Amino acid sequence: MGQIKLEKVTxxxxxxxxxxxxxxxxxxxxxxVFVGPSGCGKSTLLRLIAGLEDVTSGDIVIDGTNATxxxxxxxxxxMVFQSYALYPHMSVxxxxxxxxxxxxMPEDKIEEKVKxxxxxxxxxxxxERRPGQLSGGQRQRVAxxxxxxxxxxxxxxxxxxxxxxxxxxxxxxxxxSELHQSLKTTMIYVTHDQVEAMTMADKIVVLxxxxxxxxxxxxxxxxxxxxxxxAGFIGSPKMNFLEGEDAAKHGAHxxxxxxxxxxxxxxxxTSSGWTGTVGVIEHLGSDxxxxxxxxxxxxxxxxxxxxxNPAKVNDKITVEALSEDRIYRFDKGGMAIR
Amino acid sequence: xxxxxxxxxxxxxxxAAWAIGFLIFFPILWTILTSFKTEAEAxxxxxxxxxxxxxxxxxxxxxxxxxxxxxxxxxxxxxxxxTLLGLVIAIPAAWSMAFVPAKRTKxxxxxxxxxxMLPPVGVLIPIYLLFRDFGLLDSRFGLxxxxxxxxxxxxxxxxxxxxxxxxxEILEAARMDGATLWAEIVHxxxxxAVPGIASTxxxxxxxxxxxxxxxxxxxxxxxxxxxxxxxxxxxxxGLFYAKLSAASTMAIAPILILGWFSQKQLVRGLTFGAxx
Amino acid sequence: MATAHSRTAARFMIAPAVLLLxxxxxxxxxxxxxxxxxxxNLLMPxxxxxxxxxxxxxxxxxxxxxxxxxxxxxxxxxxLLITVIGxxxxxxxxxxxxxGQGIVRILVIAPFFVMPTVSALVWKNMFMNPVNGLFxxxxxxxxxxxxxxxxxxxxxxxxxxxxxxWLPFATLILxxxxxxxxxxxxxxxxxxxxxxxxxxxxxxxxxxxxAITVVVLIQTIFLLSVFxxxxxxxxxxxxxASTNITYLVYAQSLLQFxxxxxxxxxxxxxxLANIVAIFLMRMxxxxxxx
Numbered sequence: 001m002g003q004i005k006l007e008k009v010t011x012x013x014x015x016x017x018x019x020x021x022x023x024x025x026x027x028x029x030x031x032x033v034f035v036g037p038s039g040c041g042k043s044t045l046l047r048l049i050a051g052l053e054d055v056t057s058g059d060i061v062i063d064g065t066n067a068t069x070x071x072x073x074x075x076x077x078x079m080v081f082q083s084y085a086l087y088p089h090m091s092v093x094x095x096x097x098x099x100x101x102x103x104x105m106p107e108d109k110i111e112e113k114v115k116x117x118x119x120x121x122x123x124x125x126x127x128e129r130r131p132g133q134l135s136g137g138q139r140q141r142v143a144x145x146x147x148x149x150x151x152x153x154x155x156x157x158x159x160x161x162x163x164x165x166x167x168x169x170x171x172x173x174x175x176x177s178e179l180h181q182s183l184k185t186t187m188i189y190v191t192h193d194q195v196e197a198m199t200m201a202d203k204i205v206v207l208x209x210x211x212x213x214x215x216x217x218x219x220x221x222x223x224x225x226x227x228x229x230x231a232g233f234i235g236s237p238k239m240n241f242l243e244g245e246d247a248a249k250h251g252a253h254x255x256x257x258x259x260x261x262x263x264x265x266x267x268x269x270t271s272s273g274w275t276g277t278v279g280v281i282e283h284l285g286s287d288x289x290x291x292x293x294x295x296x297x298x299x300x301x302x303x304x305x306x307x308x309n310p311a312k313v314n315d316k317i318t319v320e321a322l323s324e325d326r327i328y329r330f331d332k333g334g335m336a337i338r
Numbered sequence: 339x340x341x342x343x344x345x346x347x348x349x350x351x352x353x354a355a356w357a358i359g360f361l362i363f364f365p366i367l368w369t370i371l372t373s374f375k376t377e378a379e380a381x382x383x384x385x386x387x388x389x390x391x392x393x394x395x396x397x398x399x400x401x402x403x404x405x406x407x408x409x410x411x412x413x414x415x416x417x418x419x420x421t422l423l424g425l426v427i428a429i430p431a432a433w434s435m436a437f438v439p440a441k442r443t444k445x446x447x448x449x450x451x452x453x454x455m456l457p458p459v460g461v462l463i464p465i466y467l468l469f470r471d472f473g474l475l476d477s478r479f480g481l482x483x484x485x486x487x488x489x490x491x492x493x494x495x496x497x498x499x500x501x502x503x504x505x506x507e508i509l510e511a512a513r514m515d516g517a518t519l520w521a522e523i524v525h526x527x528x529x530x531a532v533p534g535i536a537s538t539x540x541x542x543x544x545x546x547x548x549x550x551x552x553x554x555x556x557x558x559x560x561x562x563x564x565x566x567x568x569x570x571x572x573x574x575x576g577l578f579y580a581k582l583s584a585a586s587t588m589a590i591a592p593i594l595i596l597g598w599f600s601q602k603q604l605v606r607g608l609t610f611g612a613x614x
Numbered sequence: 615m616a617t618a619h620s621r622t623a624a625r626f627m628i629a630p631a632v633l634l635l636x637x638x639x640x641x642x643x644x645x646x647x648x649x650x651x652x653x654x655n656l657l658m659p660x661x662x663x664x665x666x667x668x669x670x671x672x673x674x675x676x677x678x679x680x681x682x683x684x685x686x687x688x689x690x691x692x693x694l695l696i697t698v699i700g701x702x703x704x705x706x707x708x709x710x711x712x713x714g715q716g717i718v719r720i721l722v723i724a725p726f727f728v729m730p731t732v733s734a735l736v737w738k739n740m741f742m743n744p745v746n747g748l749f750x751x752x753x754x755x756x757x758x759x760x761x762x763x764x765x766x767x768x769x770x771x772x773x774x775x776x777x778x779x780w781l782p783f784a785t786l787i788l789x790x791x792x793x794x795x796x797x798x799x800x801x802x803x804x805x806x807x808x809x810x811x812x813x814x815x816x817x818x819x820x821x822x823x824x825a826i827t828v829v830v831l832i833q834t835i836f837l838l839s840v841f842x843x844x845x846x847x848x849x850x851x852x853x854x855a856s857t858n859i860t861y862l863v864y865a866q867s868l869l870q871f872x873x874x875x876x877x878x879x880x881x882x883x884x885x886l887a888n889i890v891a892i893f894l895m896r897m898x899x900x901x902x903x904x
Contacts, residue, residue, distance in 0.1 A: 052510050073516035085511035089529040098525070099515035146515070352712040358704065359721035362781065366724055368748070369736050381746040384755070431631035434624030446632065448899050453639045455891035457839050459860045460884035463867050463877055464645035487638040494631055548729040550842035551860075555868065565842065568731040572738075572846040579740055586732040597727035598720050604783075605790045608832060613787050613825050 001063045002153040002186030003028045004049060009058035011044055011210075018044055019210040021058065026154075026188065026203075031180050034190045035197040035233070036207035042190045043158055045207070049188065050156050051075050063153060073102075078147035079156040082163065084139045086131040086146075092118075093127040096145045103150075117145040120179075137168045144179070154186035161196065173199060194234055198222070206230050228334035231256050237289060239328070240301040246274070252329035252337055259289065259304040261326035264311065265318040273320030274301065278311050292319060366590070373397070373583035380579035396584035404567070406585065413563035413589075415478050416553070417546035420485035421539055424493045427486070429535070432497035436504075447498065454491040458551045469556055476558045484556065485546045492545070493538055496607045500534025537603035540596055547593050564589040643884070649877035656871035669878035673866075679879075681854040682862040685769055686886075689776065689858055690837045694830055696777040701784030701829065702822065706814075708785070709792050719789075726782040730842040737775045738764060738847045768848045768856035775843055780836075784829045791825030792818065824897075831894035838887050859883050 004026040011019040018041050026032050034042040047053045049060060051072035059068045067075050078099075086095050096117055100110045118124045121141040131139055140160060147155055157176070161169045177200050180187050191197055197204050198218045206213040206221065206229070214226040218234075225231035231239050239256040247255045265273060276294040288305045303319050311317055321327050329337040360367075372380050374392045400406050435443045465484065466475075474480030504527070512526045550565040557566050568589055571582050597604070605613055650669050652662045673679055708719060725733065741748050742763040750760035763771040795818065803813050841860050844850055850857035850865060857865070863883060867876025 050514060052513070072510075072513045073518075077514070079511065079514045081507045081511060083505060083507050085505065085507040087508065087512075087526055087530075098512075098517075102516040102518075102521055146511075150515075348711055348713070351707065351710040352714065355707050355710075355712050355718045356714065358707065359718040362778070363721040363724050365733070365736055365741065365778070366728065368740065369732075372740065383746075383751055385748065385751060427631050427634065430627035434627040438621060438624040440621065440624070444899070446628065448895055450631070450635055452891060452895060453635050455835055455887055455894070456639060456643070457860065457880075457883045457887045459839065459841075459863045460646055460880040460887075461642035462864065462880060463649060463873050464642035466868065467645075467873075468642070487634060490631060490635060544727060548727070550730040551839065554731075554842055554845060555864070565729050565731050568729065568735060569842065569846045571735055577739065577743075577746075579746070582735060582739060586736060590728050590732055593727045593729070594724060597723070601719070601723060601786065604726075605787050608783070609787060609828050613791055613828055 001028050002026075003063050004154060004186065004188070005059075005061040006049070007059045007061065009045075009048060009060065010056045011041075011048060011053065012056045017210070019048070022210070022212060024205065024212065024215070026186060029184045029186055031177075031187045031189065031200060031202045032205060033197040033201035033203070034188065034205050034207055035194055036192065036213075037233075038192055039209075040207040041210035042192075042207050044210075046079075046156055046158055046188060046190045050077055050079050076150075076153040077156055078150050078152035078154075079158065080140075080143045080147050080160045082159045084131075084143040084160075084163075086139055086142055088131055091128050091130060092123060092134070092142050092145075095131065095142055096123075096149055099146060099150045113149045114145075117149045120148070121145050136164050137172060140164065140172055141175075144176075148179070148183070152185070154188060157187065157189040159191055160189075161191070161193075176200065195236060198234065204234075206233060224336070224338070225328065226336055228254060228256070228330050231328055231330070231336075237302050237304070242274075242299065242301070244298070246298065247329075250327060250329055253332040254330040254334070256328040256330065257301075257321050257326060259302040261322050262301070262303045262319045263322055264290070264303060264305050264309060265320065266311065266315070273318040274298070275316065275318045276301070278313055278315045278317060281311065281313060283307070290317075292317065366594075369583045370587050371583075372579050373587045375580050375583075377578055377580045380583070396580040397588070400581050400585045400588070403581075404570075406567070406588065409562055409564050409567035410588070412478060412557075412561055413547055413565075416481045416485060416561075416563050417543045419478070419482040420489065420546050421493075421542040423482060423486045424490050424542060425497075425535065425539060428490060428493040428497055432494050432501055435494075436498055436501035437509075447495065450491040450494055454488070458488070462555060465552075466555065475556060476561045478561045481553060481556060481561060481563070484552050485549055488549075488552070489542050489545055492607060493542055496538040496541065496603070497534060499606065500538070501531060503534075504530050537600065538607070540600045541603050541607040544593050544597055544600065646877045646880050646884075649873050650875075650881050652874050654872075654874040654877075656873055665874070669874045670882075673875045673878040673882065676875075678854050678857065678862060679859075682857045682859045685854075685856060686838065686858040686860075688769060689773055689840060690834055692770075692773040693777045693780060693837055694833060696773070697780045697784040697833065698826060698829060700777075700781050701788045702826075704781070704785040705788040705792050706818075708789055722785055723782045725779050726786075728779065730779065731846050733779055734775055734843040734846045737771070737778070742771055764848055765852060768852065772840075772843055772847065772856055775847075776837065776840055780833055783833070787825055787829050788822060791822055795821045827897055828894075831890060831897060834890045835887065835894065838883070838890070859886070 006022060006024040008021045008023060009019060010017065010021050022045070034045060036042050044053065048055050051067070051070060055068060059066055061067065062075055062077075087098065090098065093114055096114045097110050100113060105113075114127070115124075118127055121144060123138070123141055123145060126134060126138060131142065134142065143160070160176075161172050164172060173196060176187075176189075189196075189200060201218055203215065204218055204221055205215050208229055214221060214230045221230060221234045225234060228241070232241070235258055237259050239258050240262075241254055241256045243254050247253055274292075274294050276292040279291040279293050279300065281291075282289040284307070286307050288307055288309045288311075290303045290305060290309075290311060291300055292303055293300050301319065305311070331337055371387070373396055374394070375390050376393060376395060379386060379390045435447065469475045469480055508526060508530070509522060512522045517525065547563075548565065553563050553565045554569055557563070568585060571585065651664055651666060653665045653668070654662045704722060708715065708722070712718070739747070744750050744760045744762040747760075749763070753760050799817055800813060803817050808816060839860050840858060841864065844856055844858065844861045848856045850861045854862075859879065860883065863876050863879035866872050866879060
């Protein structure tokens with residue numbers, strides 16, 4: 001079991017309120033990702049759940065019991081830290097065994113569990129090594145191993161992939177997702193990378209300045225963002241935003257269109273599109289991203305076209321939305337108009 | 339990505355560096371060599387460099403004419419004793435400053451450092467008189483106290499810089515793993531702190547071993563460590579080069595060996611972490 | 615993570631160190647200050663009278679004080695000059711690729727671990743002795759008259775001895791600092807067309823500024839208190855030719871038993887050292903980010 005409920009949780013450091021009253025429910029077996037720009041309070045929130053920081057007010061309920069006052073060790077949660085926080089003076093085996101040893105499990109059982117974990121994580125050949133002798137990816141796996149042997153109610157991940165290089169990051173992302181599918185344990189994962197959030201999560205919690213901006217499945221957030229912030233944060237490349245006359249035409253203060261929801265019309269102009277000059281072109285092979293400077297200084301928009309689009313720099317082109325319902329409308333306060 | 343260095347240049351640098359290194363080391367080498375000569379060979383002109391009758395006579399003489407091992411023993415007791423006592427006092431202090439920093443921690447550290455800047459001569463007279471009145475002159479105990487106090491700031495500082503490098507996340511991981519405070523200290527903190535404590539110990543033994551202001555002023559015979567014992571060779575025994583060399587070699591050898599192990603810590607310890 | 619409980623515990627853990635150092639600083643220093651206002655001679659006990667600043671005017675107007683002050687400045691300045699310049703050159707050399715770098719390092723560092731009395735006696739007897747010393751042999755070998763270093767150039771001789779002891783310290787710290795210089799910076803300068811000298815003066819030297827300052831300040835603290843080297847070689851002589859302030863205070867109080875003026879001298883030494891200490895503390899404090 002691993003159901004976690006936050007009820008009116010707040011956190012203040014001195015006079016600075018970093019988490020305003022916040023409610024959140026995490027179901028058993030869910031993969032929840034906290035995402036947001038740095039300094040949005042997502043790590044603090046995770047540490048509050050872990051018990052590494054005390055809440056200023058409010059309650060944290062884990063599996064029906066109020067855990068607000070429990071020390072970290074008694075919350076049955078396991079955490080994987082950004083720096084991995086492996087014990088440098090212990091072998092891989094001892095690192096993984098440490099929480100079991102602390103729980104006073106009999107030696108032979110520890111041995112068996114460590115073996116199992118090492119097998120799952122491909123660490124069997126490295127059990128006698130020290131963390132210093134391992135690569136980044138291996139260290140990451142040891143940290144995960146140390147977490148899974150405890151069979152916790154939930155796993156907490158604090159930006160676990162940010163110290164890895166790009167290729168390894170993609171690999172580990174997959175491994176963690178696979179781990180979740182086989183263990184079916186609740187996982188809470190903190191990241192600033194929206195791609196990680198989109199690819200891994202069952203449920204994404206978008207945070208800004210301690211506030212929850214939106215909670216939902218990855219596709220919910222992509223398809224119907226609540227506000228400008230979520231719209232701009234989810235999706236890559238970023239959603240294009242236009243204000244003024246263009247927006248007014250659609251009865252909004254700001255309108256947004258994703259680059260992948262635009263179509264290019266060479267030369268000709270239509271009433272529903274925007275004309276402009278092609279600036280930088282980025283060829284990815286499968287796709288081509290074009291940065292188009294709109295006529296009349298109305299800004300620059302990014303367009304995704306397919307890989308063999310013939311446009312060249314300085315070409316005059318017109319772009320238009322695939323359909324009217326691909327245009328997101330926002331009011332003056334940045335909230336979505338639905 | 340180091341570039342290939344022309345071998346000729348590398349050889350040139352090697353020869354120059356070895357020549358200068360040899361020159362700087364020469365007084366020590368010469369002392370060691372002379373200690374194996376007879377007195378006659380030690381002042382022979384021209385001096386012989388390697389081709390003389392190697393003998394241990396001088397070492398035997400030094401011990402038989404003066405109680406060399408008493409002074410050696412004094413040096414060991416005083417340097418080790420003051421360092422251990424200093425560690426006992428400094429470990430809790432450095433510990434709490436590194437892990438429970440308060441607003442004034444920085445001020446306390448800086449103030450401790452400032453006591454190290456106090457020139458010993460400024461407090462020579464009162465200490466001398468206090469020692470005289472309390473019967474501490476020429477006692478190992480008295481010197482242990484004084485050397486503990488003069489090296490305490492360095493010990494606190496070195497430990498502080500080492501402890502501060504233990505990442506907080508590791509302690510948090512231990513807490514998540516269910517470690518009690520005691521288990522955290524025994525299984526996680528201590529093993530990680532031991533290298534820092536060992537380096538601190540090493541450097542402070544060296545500093546205390548070579549300390550030559552208080553040891554010269556506060557001892558006479560009974561409690562005199564090697565610094566003071568060697569000073570007694572200033573005249574006229576110093577003219578017996580072989581014996582002077584033998585006594586000197588024995589006095590510096592242990593520290594020379596310890597010192598070579600502590601090069602890295604030396605920089606950090608003596609610059610209070612300002613250069614690493 | 616700090617709770618009220620752990621804060622209290624922390625205070626108890628710091629207390630012994632703080633109290634001991636406080637006692638070590640305040641008790642003797644205030645005694646020195648008190649003695650410095652007394653007519654106080656150990657040979658005439660029971661005659662202590664309050665005489666105000668007389669000890670200071672006596673100490674400061676004594677020609678020996680000016681000699682000692684000059685000698686102290688020359689000693690500190692001379693050793694600093696030799697060790698800093700020599701240290702930079704040596705560090706530059708040792709930073710080059712070579713064979714047996716580790717061994718050369720060990721050779722260069724060794725003098726720092728030699729206790730002051732040993733180094734002073736070895737230099738005095740085995741090298742500078744005008745009859746049997748190695749220098750005397752070398753000068754005679756090239757047909758010159760041996761030079762009696764310690765009687766004719768006592769201060770210079772002591773500067774040489776002390777510089778030999780401190781050169782390794784300067785070298786080691788400057789080398790450590792040099793090795794922390796990002797090699798990409800040097801490569802960038804090279805790409806920008808800077809020659810070896812330009813690279814040294816525009817990149818390496820500025821990078822070393824901080825380490826040089828630290829070397830200068832720390833050595834100054836120790837060099838102001840040079841004592842053993844003088845005691846076992848020249849006893850401050852001939853006359854006051856190699857007496858520094860530390861030795862002068864020692865001589866006044868423990869050789870002539872004049873505690874009063876010795877104490878005044880001690881206070882003067884504390885003030886001199888404090889001027890240096892303030893700069894050093896600022897340097898280190900800046901680096902300390904808690």
